[in-house]
Amino acid sequence: MSDDLEPMTPTEGVEAFLAHRKPSVAESTYYNNQTTLEQFTAWCSDNEIDNLNDLSGRDLALFVAHRREKVKPITLQKNLSAIREFLSWAADIEAVPEGLNEKVHAPVVPDGSESRSIKLERPRAEKILEYLDRYEYASRDHVIMAILWRTGMRLSALRSIDLDDLEGDQFAIYLKHRPETDTPLKNKDRSERWVFLGPEWYSVVSEYIKVNRIETTDDYGREPLLTTKQGRISGGSIRNTVYRCCQPCFVADCPHDRDPETCEAVGAASVPSKCPSTRSPHAIRRGAITGHLLEDVPPEIVSDRMDVSLDVLYQHYDARQPDEKMEQRRKFLEGF
Template sequence: MNTTPDTTDSNLEPISPEDARDLYLESRTDELAARSLELHEKHLDEFVSWCEDNGIENVNEIAGRTVHRFRLDIKTEFAQSTLSIYLSTIRQFVRFCESIDAVSTGTTEKIVLPTRERKTRTEMLEPEEATTILSYLRKYHYASRTHALMALLWHTGIRTGTVQSLDVNDLDTDRDRLRIRHRPETDTPLKNGNSAERYVALSPEVTEVLADYVAENRHEVTDEYGRDPLFTTKRGRPAKNSIRRNIYAATRPCTTGRECPHRKDPATCEAAQRTNTAAKCPSTVSGHPVRRGAITHFLRQDVPEKVVSDRMNVSQDVLDKHYDQRTEDEKAEQRRAYLSNL
């Protein structure tokens, strides 16, 4: 790969990507919240690994085209909004590198971020789509990892990070419930820490699907801490990106026998070919819209907001602001139904 900077700057001081990353993170320690700092570290770890894979040993070599190549290499793994967040972190990192004479001045201005999807805070998996997906998976891919994953996500509305944290012994088949625990010491923290620990009730049908998945299709592997993940790959506990790609793939219309709304031929459509390219389908969704759809579905079924709030581990204020997609008309009619019984 040609990694020569777009403009030559003889005043640059050599530094490795790893060292530059560490300096950047140290410089942001007092500015960023702990969670934000973790995300910056995650994004930069991926960029540093990419640099290593592409023979970039000196940050002086980073140019606008370098970041563009990185973007092309990872764009199939993320929705456009997520990709924009990743590249925003990289741009902040490059700006920092400019300030310490590690990257040519002006490089930051050459990094163009993809447009964030404006629908991300309202996008959700609709109940009709969820029903179609789960019916198809139950009929043709019963108790597969995808079937178990989608059934659990839709039935509980839990986060993908929570899914990743689950172990086999967290599933209580006798009592139809799931134990959710915060275990940061073994790399499976929950977003809201200890306060997110709880039991989540399962329907007998979902319990059965999960139990059959464990018995028939789960890879018999442990993670690096000797724990038995509920959801697995051949190598152990799946990364969050792996779970995200699984959801993208499962929500493609063509994957579950539906007609393509974009008039594409699945035999030639790039998004239909592989799990890694599924995010390119305009109709596919990630884990968060599945969670938003599940929460809205529970609310439409007259489940009290406090119950939904506790079950999904989301405050009622955040639920109202970011998850509840019922229209004002729907809410009014549901209130009328309650009042008519008084």
Template sequence: MTPNVTPKQAVEDFLAEREDEVSKASHRNYKYALKELIQFCENQGIEEVGELHGYHLKQYKLRRRGQGIKEVTLKNNLSTLRVFLRWCEQAELVEQGFAELVQLPDLNSDDRVSETVLSLNRIEDILNYYYKFEYATRRHAVFQLMWHTCFRMGTAVGLDLEDYLSGQKRLKVRHRPETGTPLKNGIEGERIVNLNDRITQVLDDYIQVQRHDVTDDYGREPLFTTRHGRLSRTALRKNFYGITRPCKIGGNCPHDRCIEECEAAIRKANSSQCPSSRSPHPIRRAAITYHLNRDWPAEKVSERANVTVDVLEEHYDSRTEGERATTRRQYLDNL
């Protein structure tokens, strides 16, 4: 018999269970999106989770879209709804398979602007700039590491000095929620990641010359530091916005702006205002695409990037159909 559980109670239980399993940012996103679901259920007179049916999901989607949110936000909200309903399935509050009735919108090119990956040419230009002008700085080291490993932002800032095994050319990724650096996928995100000679050399030189010998608020020794402690996500994001401005690397503007008068160009704090600047997430997508184009099996990329194959293919694989066909061609001789 299905338990009599209100939508509000189910959401509270879901959030309580996931609090120590996901990052604070993900938990906040869950809480925000599901607050809208609770309001919808109250307006519809839905008193128990088990009363939800497919038509309600359609109505909820229309309601959110009618509130004027962007399509990418709608997609994120519906993705959260799907995660919550899968939890409800496990709790036997709704029928198995009910979560799959949530249909995500297809995003057009305008909606994908913030998610656009950087081209390989732009990545190479940025790395060439770092090697020439800012070699082995913290900004260089963290950018190249995230490109090489497909790391999330939280994974990179959560690394400690002891996690880097220079002689073995490896990094240990660990879930440490009790001291402020949880992994998005919790304990399941822990892994050992292999490094190549090039990034190992950069990290060695960064540690020897540029890294500040400091501890964080928990007495840990971060790998990536500021003068005051561990590199924050906010600072890392600003670094990425700054370095991905075309005017920073090439000295020209593809948007026909006067660089001397452009706030995004002359003030690093305003870097995100440049239409071509990018946060760390598109670089992660670009890195995953790069690995796939270099004939890495999807299963191995998913292990390295700590994302399921299904999610990788749906949200991170940015290859064109032609690129995918070229990658598959190598397997024809085995048939």
């Protein structure tokens, strides 16, 4: 235990955190946090952890394993988000070591496990891209949103792109599995492929490289497309960009009648994912796949382009409504 920490029991810490949170979050968020953290304090009690100062990364790994046996991976990911927030707050009041929240590792969620109803709709995607085109042209945010929507690629694939992977003559990007240098692809070598971006969006990428890209290399000497001052962009930074750009108030008025001055999802200390109407990178992927299908792109082509099997595509990504599917079939059946 560090001499810099102040003793606090898990129950005392959770009660203080919830009291701190209650005025600033929606009622549903508060009660979800309360339920998750009560489960955490119960686990601490069962394992004779009576001082938050003593919590370690190993303890947190054991808690994650304990919860994994009881809930689905997607639920566990949401639960662990609340645990991370609690530990971050606890570090600020010197109840746990700094950075302990970063040792809470969630399991990988199965491909497509979110509800098929959760997707970025085409009209919203177009408004976001129109806004970025007008006010933040060729910014890193513009490139992130344009590539994700246009290609439907996974976050990990986007993060993996190097400058050498761009093919200007073909307006395309090559995705390569490079686990040895920290950019693996979901399906390993089977995920490697050329992805057509098109001249319009490729020009956005080209302008970003010329004007706004931070010139740097990553820890392995590679030249990433998407960079920060520290090197290759992290998955968390991409995710936060998506959450922020997909907030309705990014391009229009808030549909939840929230005050921007007090909303937890906007501002300098914001957590964009807390906006009820924002969307994740996975929701963009689902929206892009559904959009391709609605444009009559054959499912086999979509499968190859988006690196998803037909079975998984139909089960988890095809969010077309029954009447939309019927209308598409009708186009092919006219004259019969």
